[in-house]
Amino acid sequence: MTTMKDIAEKAGVSRSTVSRVINGHDSVKEEKRKKIMKIVEELNFKPNKVAQSLVSNKSYLIGVIAPNISNPFYSEIIEALEIEANKKGYNIIVCNSGGNIEREKNYLEILYGRQVDGIIVIPSEYKLPHFQELIDNDIPVLTLTKNINNFDSVLVSHQNGGAEVARHFIEMGHKNIGYIGPVPDKEGKLLGFKNELKKHCLEIESSNYIESDFAGRSASQVVYKATTKYLKEHDLKATAFFVVNDLAAFGAIHAFSDFGLKIPEDLSIVGFDNTFFAAESRPTLSSVAQPIEEMGKVSIEILLDKINNKEEKYFTKLLEPYLIVRDSSRINKKS
Amino acid sequence: MTTMKDIAEKAGVSRSTVSRVINGHDSVKEEKRKKIMKIVEELNFKPNKVAQSLVSNKSYLIGVIAPNISNPFYSEIIEALEIEANKKGYNIIVCNSGGNIEREKNYLEILYGRQVDGIIVIPSEYKLPHFQELIDNDIPVLTLTKNINNFDSVLVSHQNGGAEVARHFIEMGHKNIGYIGPVPDKEGKLLGFKNELKKHCLEIESSNYIESDFAGRSASQVVYKATTKYLKEHDLKATAFFVVNDLAAFGAIHAFSDFGLKIPEDLSIVGFDNTFFAAESRPTLSSVAQPIEEMGKVSIEILLDKINNKEEKYFTKLLEPYLIVRDSSRINKKS
DNA sequence: CTGAAAGCGCTAACAG
DNA sequence: CTGTTAGCGCTTTCAG
Numbered sequence: 001m002t003t004m005k006d007i008a009e010k011a012g013v014s015r016s017t018v019s020r021v022i023n024g025h026d027s028v029k030e031e032k033r034k035k036i037m038k039i040v041e042e043l044n045f046k047p048n049k050v051a052q053s054l055v056s057n058k059s060y061l062i063g064v065i066a067p068n069i070s071n072p073f074y075s076e077i078i079e080a081l082e083i084e085a086n087k088k089g090y091n092i093i094v095c096n097s098g099g100n101i102e103r104e105k106n107y108l109e110i111l112y113g114r115q116v117d118g119i120i121v122i123p124s125e126y127k128l129p130h131f132q133e134l135i136d137n138d139i140p141v142l143t144l145t146k147n148i149n150n151f152d153s154v155l156v157s158h159q160n161g162g163a164e165v166a167r168h169f170i171e172m173g174h175k176n177i178g179y180i181g182p183v184p185d186k187e188g189k190l191l192g193f194k195n196e197l198k199k200h201c202l203e204i205e206s207s208n209y210i211e212s213d214f215a216g217r218s219a220s221q222v223v224y225k226a227t228t229k230y231l232k233e234h235d236l237k238a239t240a241f242f243v244v245n246d247l248a249a250f251g252a253i254h255a256f257s258d259f260g261l262k263i264p265e266d267l268s269i270v271g272f273d274n275t276f277f278a279a280e281s282r283p284t285l286s287s288v289a290q291p292i293e294e295m296g297k298v299s300i301e302i303l304l305d306k307i308n309n310k311e312e313k314y315f316t317k318l319l320e321p322y323l324i325v326r327d328s329s330r331i332n333k334k335s
Numbered sequence: 336m337t338t339m340k341d342i343a344e345k346a347g348v349s350r351s352t353v354s355r356v357i358n359g360h361d362s363v364k365e366e367k368r369k370k371i372m373k374i375v376e377e378l379n380f381k382p383n384k385v386a387q388s389l390v391s392n393k394s395y396l397i398g399v400i401a402p403n404i405s406n407p408f409y410s411e412i413i414e415a416l417e418i419e420a421n422k423k424g425y426n427i428i429v430c431n432s433g434g435n436i437e438r439e440k441n442y443l444e445i446l447y448g449r450q451v452d453g454i455i456v457i458p459s460e461y462k463l464p465h466f467q468e469l470i471d472n473d474i475p476v477l478t479l480t481k482n483i484n485n486f487d488s489v490l491v492s493h494q495n496g497g498a499e500v501a502r503h504f505i506e507m508g509h510k511n512i513g514y515i516g517p518v519p520d521k522e523g524k525l526l527g528f529k530n531e532l533k534k535h536c537l538e539i540e541s542s543n544y545i546e547s548d549f550a551g552r553s554a555s556q557v558v559y560k561a562t563t564k565y566l567k568e569h570d571l572k573a574t575a576f577f578v579v580n581d582l583a584a585f586g587a588i589h590a591f592s593d594f595g596l597k598i599p600e601d602l603s604i605v606g607f608d609n610t611f612f613a614a615e616s617r618p619t620l621s622s623v624a625q626p627i628e629e630m631g632k633v634s635i636e637i638l639l640d641k642i643n644n645k646e647e648k649y650f651t652k653l654l655e656p657y658l659i660v661r662d663s664s665r666i667n668k669k670s
Numbered sequence: 671c672t673g674a675a676a677g678c679g680c681t682a683a684c685a686g
Numbered sequence: 687c688t689g690t691t692a693g694c695g696c697t698t699t700c701a702g
Contacts, residue, residue, distance in 0.1 A: 001473070003694095005695080014672065014673045016673060017672060019696065019697060020672085020697095046447055047448060047695085047696070048450060049450065050385055052695080053678095054383075054385050054389055054697095055698080057678075069410055070413075070414040072407055075405045078405075079431055082404060086430075091430070091449070092429060093427065094429045095426070110426065112381055113384045114384045220615055276407070280616075281616065282617070338679055348688075349689045350681090350689090352689075354680065354681060354682090355688085357680095358681085362687065383679050386678075386681090388680095389678090389679080389680075389681095389694050389695065389696090390693080390694045391681075391694085
C-alpha cells in the first residue's frame with residue numbers, strides 16, 4: 001500500500017506538504033504541488049480514510065438499519081438514502097435486523113464502535129431499547145417511518161393517506177365502503193380513512209370490515225383466506241375496499257376474482273405503498289404512494305444537520321403520501 | 336467518547352492490559368480482569384474500530400456495488416450477502432452504481448480508500464475498466480452474476496436454466512415452442528434452451544421468436560408492445576413460450592390475455608428469476624429461480640478465503656438454477 | 671511557504 | 687502476569 005510517506009520521500013518533501021496538497025490546503029509552491037500530484041497519479045495514491053477518520057474523528061459513514069433489505073419498500077428507501085448520502089460524500093453501512101429487536105440493538109453497538117457519524121433506523125417496533133445509551137453517547141440517531149420517544153424522526157402521514165383514499169371513493173360515488181386489514185392499524189390509515197368518511201357523513205358499517213393480519217411475505221395468502229371466508233359468510237354490500245397494503249390488496253383481489261367478482265366493475269380496490277407491482281398487476285392497482293425519494297433526502301439532510309451543526313432540537317418531519325389512481329378503482333358509481 | 340486510556344486510568348492499569356482483556360488475550364490476573372470489565376460495562380466502552388483497523392490493517396468491511404439496490408433481484412442478493420457477512424463479523428458498505436460504469440469505477444476508488452477488506456461487484460456490463468489497478472493493489476474483488484476477465488466470480492448457469500425449461504416444455508408435451516426476449520441473449524439462457532430442445536429433436540421455428548429488449552423497469556411494457564405487434568402480424572403456432580425474465584413474462588402474459596388467449600389453457604409461459612411477484616400474479620408464474628442465498632453464501636466464503644488465506648488462484652464458481660413450476664405452465668399437452 | 675513534532679485510539683513486541 | 691515503547695497513516699499546530 002502506498003502511503004503519504006512514500007509520496008513525500010519520492011518528492012523530497014515532508015509528509016505535511018503532501019497532506020496539504022492532497023487536501024487543497026494553504027498555498028504550496030506551484031512547482032512542488034505539481035511534482036507531488038504527478039507522483040500521486042503515478043502511484044495511484046488514495047489517502048487512507050481510516051487514518052483520516054482516526055485523527056478527524058469523522059468517518060463519513062452512516063449506518064442504516066432496516067428490518068429486511070429485500071422488502072421492496074425498504075430497498076427503495078435504502079436506495080434513496082444511499083443516493084442522497086453519496087451526494088454529500090458519505091457512504092452507508094447497511095444492516096438487516098430481520099425485524100428482531102435484539103439484532104437492532106446489536107447492530108447499533110457495532111455501528112457505534114465503527115464510529116459512524118450517524119444512524120438511520122427503520123424500526124421494527126415502536127420501541128428502541130437501549131438506544132438511549134447511544135444518544136447519550138453523542139451519536140445522532142434518526143428513526144424513519146416510525147416515531148419513537150425522543151428520537152428525531154421522518155414520518156409519512158398514514159392518516160392523510162387514508163383520508164385521500166376516502167375522498168377518492170366518495171368522488172367516485174361509493175356509499176357503501178369497506179376496509180381490509182388489521183383493526184385498529186398502528187399507523188393510523190384506518191383512522192384517517194374513517195375520519196374523512198365521517199366528514200362526508202359516511203361510515204364503515206361493521207359488516208364491511210374484513211379483519212386480517214397483513215405483515216410479511218405471506219400477507220397476500222393470509223388476506224386471501226380471510227377474504228374468501230368473509231365472502232362465504234356475508235352478503236357483500238360494499239362497493240369499494242381500502243386495503244392496508246398492496247400485498248394484502250393482491251390477496252383480496254384474487255379472492256374476489258375467484259369468487260366471480262370483477263375489479264373494478266363490481267368492486268373498487270385501493271392499496272397502500274405503491275409497490276413496484278401495483279403497476280404490473282392486472283388490473284393495475286390504485287395505491288397510496290409514500291414519497292420515498294423525499295424520505296431519503298429529508299432523512300439525510302436532517303441527520304447531517306445534526307452531525308455538522310450539533311443541532312439540539314428534535315425534529316419530527318411529517319411527509320405527505322399521495323394517491324395514484326389505477327384501474328382497480330377506476331369505475332365511477334355515479335355514472 | 337470513552338477510550339482505553341480512561342478505562343486504564345480508572346482501573347489503575349496500563350492500556351495494554353485493558354487491550355488484553357478486551358481482546359481476550361493472554362492471561363490477565365482474574366482480579367484485574369474483573370475490575371476492568373466492570374468499568375468497561377459501567378462506561379459502556381466499545382473499542383474504537385477505526386483505531387483497530389489502522390493498526391491491524393483490517394477493516395472487517397466489505398464493499399458491495401450493485402446496479403440498483405431497489406431492483407428486487409439485487410436487493411435479495413444484497414440481503415443474502417449482508418446476512419452471511421454479518422455471521423463472519425463483517426459489515427457491508429452498499430453502493431448503488433445506477434448501472435453506470437463511471438460510477439462503478441468511482442465507487443471502487445472510494446472503497447479502496449476506505450480500506451475495505453474486499454469488494455463484491457454486480458457489474459452492469461461485461462467489463463470493469465480500471466479494475467485491474469485495484470487488483471494490483473492487493474484488494475480482492477469478486478464479480479457476482481457476470482464473469483469478467485481474470486476476476487474471481489460467482490455465476491449462475493443460465494444455460495442450464497434454459498435447458499431445464501426446455502425439458503419441462505417437452506415433458507408437458509409441447510412441440511411448437513417459442514422464445515420471447517433478446518436474440519441472442521448475453522447470459523446464454525436461449526442457447527441452453529435451444530440446445531436441450533435439439534437433443535430432443537425439436538427447434539424453435541423462426542416465426543416463434545418474439546424479439547424484444549427486456550432491461551429495466553419498463554421491460555414489461557416494452558414486451559407487451561412487442562407481443563401485441565407479433566400477434567397482429569403472425570398466426571400464433573407455439574403452445575409454449577420461454578421468456579427472458581419475469582417482468583418481461585408479465586408483459587407478455589398481459590398481451591396474450593388482452594388478445595383473448597388464456598394462460599395456461601392456450602399457452603404456457605415460463606419466466607426467469609423467480610422474482611417475488613411470480614407467486615403473487617394471476618396466473619402464478621412458472622420461473623427459473625436463481626439460488627440467491629447460495630450466491631450470497633458462496634460469494635462471501637470465496638472472498639474471505641481470498642482475504643484471509645491470500646489465495647492466489649482464480650475461482651469461477653458456477654451455481655445451478657432450478658425451475659419452479661406454477662400455474663402458467665401447468666397444462667399437459669399430451670393429455 | 672514548509673518541516674518537525676505531537677497525537678488520534680489501539681495493538682504488539684519486548685522487557686521485566 | 688503487566689508496563690513501556692513504538693508505530694499504524696494522517697493532520698495539525700508551531701516554528702522558522
